[in-house]
Amino acid sequence: LPSHYTLNSGDKIPSVALGVWKAGRGEVGQAVKTALERGYRHIDGAWIYGNELEVGHALKESKVPREEVWLTSKLWNTAHAPEDIEPALDDSLQKLGTNYLDLYLIHWPVAFSSGPEAYDADLTANPYPTWKKLEEMVEKGKVRNIGVSNFNIQRMKNLTANPLKILPAINQVEINYFLPQPKLVEWSKQSGILLEAYSPLGSDKRVKESLNAPVVKEISEELGITPAQVMISWHVQRGTIVLPKSVTPCRIVENWHG
Ligand code: A2P
Incomplete structure (x- = not known):
């Protein structure tokens, strides 16, 4: 299975990342350090996860050179207005202790106003000024x-119908056993846009259910690999980047050898 994919920008992105959504403060740093020690070179984070400072410290303490690690962050919904974007990005850069990101995503195709109104209809309708x-x-x-991130086919079509200098390199969406998204996988492949799968094991209570699915167990027994490794390999076989989250050292290791 490929260890990297080539983006439409020409950059090479590692096919497996450590996801840090829901990795709490006080545990995320150790998870990042364990992952980097065991060979991961891709950390998928976001400003809204509230743990970028600890991720940045862990990265520094790991002594892995910055340029060897693929670092992703995401622009939160309150900062879609063009004048809010650079300060939001600078805040993530500062927290992560770096002067560049490998990848920055529009976290959701909806914009919230940071003022008293919770919702900004114009920006929601059109992510182009943000882009x-x-x-x-x-x-x-x-x-x-x-x-x-979280764009369906119609929203991708709407955005890419504009004159873009840079085509979106990535669309990060939920993909797992319960939500395989075959149409989006096909459309993205044809459009040269790579997908990243979040909640790749099923997310929360459904992780157990997906890892215990009869077909997954069957393949796991046949190949002598764990159910999580079956799921992660399935994602990479489909040509998607996979972002399993764990703060448990033995699982971090297990997920890397999928
Ligand atoms: P934990 O972080 O406590 O190790 P997803 O990436 O689909 O959202 O799944 C993340 C959830 O699955 C977390 O609750 C994580 O728990 C758990 N998890 C991660 N890796 C494994 C694994 N290899 N086996 C079982 N559960 C796992």
Whole structure:
């Protein structure tokens, strides 16, 4: 199975990452250090996860050179307005202790106002002004690649119908046993946009259910690998990047050898 994929920008991205959504403060740093020690070179985070400071410290303490690690963060919904984007990015950069990101994603295709109104209909309807500003961030060298998250096919079509200088490199969405998203996988492949699978093991209470699914168990026994390794290999075989989250050292190791 491929250890890396080549993005439409030409950059090579590791096919398996440590996901740090729901990895709490006080545990996420150790998880990042364990992952980097055991060979991971891709950390998938976001500003809203509230743990970027600890991720940044762990990265520094790991002594793995910054340029060897693929670091992703995401622009939160309250910062879609073009004037809010650079300060939001700078905040993530500062917390992570780096001067560039390998990938910055629009976290959701919806925009919240940071003011008294909870919801901004215009920006929600059109992520294009946000995208133009993200292109500028690439030109400034603060971000190497840009993409989106939680966009369905129609939203991808709407965004890419605009004159873009930079095509989205990535769309990060939920993909797992219960939500295989075959149409989006096919469309993305044809469009040259790589998908990243979050909650790849099924997320929360459904992880057990997906890992115990008869077909997964059967393959696991046949190949002599664990059910989680079956699931992770399935994602990579489909050509998607996979972002399993764990804060448990033995699982972090297990997921890397999938
Ligand atoms: P923990 O972080 O306590 O190790 P997903 O990435 O689909 O959202 O799944 C994450 C959930 O699955 C977390 O609760 C995580 O628990 C658990 N998990 C991660 N890796 C494994 C594994 N190899 N086997 C069983 N559960 C796992």
